[in-house]
Amino acid sequence: xxxxxxxxxxxxxxxxxxxxxxxxxxxxxxxxxxxxxxxxxxxxxxxxxxxxxxxxxxxxxxxxxxxxxxxxxxxxxxxxxxxxxxxxxxxxxxxxxxxxxxxxxxxxxxxxxxxxxxxxxxxx
Numbered sequence: 001x002x003x004x005x006x007x008x009x010x011x012x013x014x015x016x017x018x019x020x021x022x023x024x025x026x027x028x029x030x031x032x033x034x035x036x037x038x039x040x041x042x043x044x045x046x047x048x049x050x051x052x053x054x055x056x057x058x059x060x061x062x063x064x065x066x067x068x069x070x071x072x073x074x075x076x077x078x079x080x081x082x083x084x085x086x087x088x089x090x091x092x093x094x095x096x097x098x099x100x101x102x103x104x105x106x107x108x109x110x111x112x113x114x115x116x117x118x119x120x121x122x123x124x
Contacts, residue, residue, distance in 0.1 A: 041095035046123070052087035053077055053107050053119045059085070067109060067117055074110035077119075079103050094123050 007015075056077060057064040066072045080103030082088040092101040107121045 038095045042123070045092055045095065045101070048088065048092070049079065049082070049101075049107060049121065050119050052082045053109060054117075055087050056082055056085060057109065057117060063109075064117065067111055068115070074108050076106040076108055079105040079107065082107075096123070 057067075063075060063077075067075060079088065079092075079101060083090045083103060093099070094101050101123065105121060105123075107119050109117055109119050112118045
């Protein structure tokens with residue numbers, strides 16, 4: 001009987017294939033988690049901008065009343081105005097691009113079909 005030392009080539013190949021499969025699965029899982037985190041961070045940034053715009057309109061009756069009374073159909077409020085009012089951080093980052101949100105971003109406010117002021121903007 002021969003005393004066998006070490007592994008055969010087939011055994012080593014099986015181990016390598018298993019390690020590659022496990023690593024590949026882990027990388028895909030990490031990518032999905034990262035994407036999910038980015039989406040949640042984006043939703044938080046969108047919520048902050050909308051909330052800051054709501055507060056701005058609450059504090060500025062002239063703008064709010066112009067929309068509610070139908071004097072204007074829509075109104076643009078720039079992000080830098082919200083930042084200057086202290087309603088929004090100056091270093092907001094768009095998590096999808098990792099770039100700073102520009103101060104000249106226009107938040108368009110208008111009335112929806114129920115007469116509620118809504119704010120829309122595009123971060124692309």
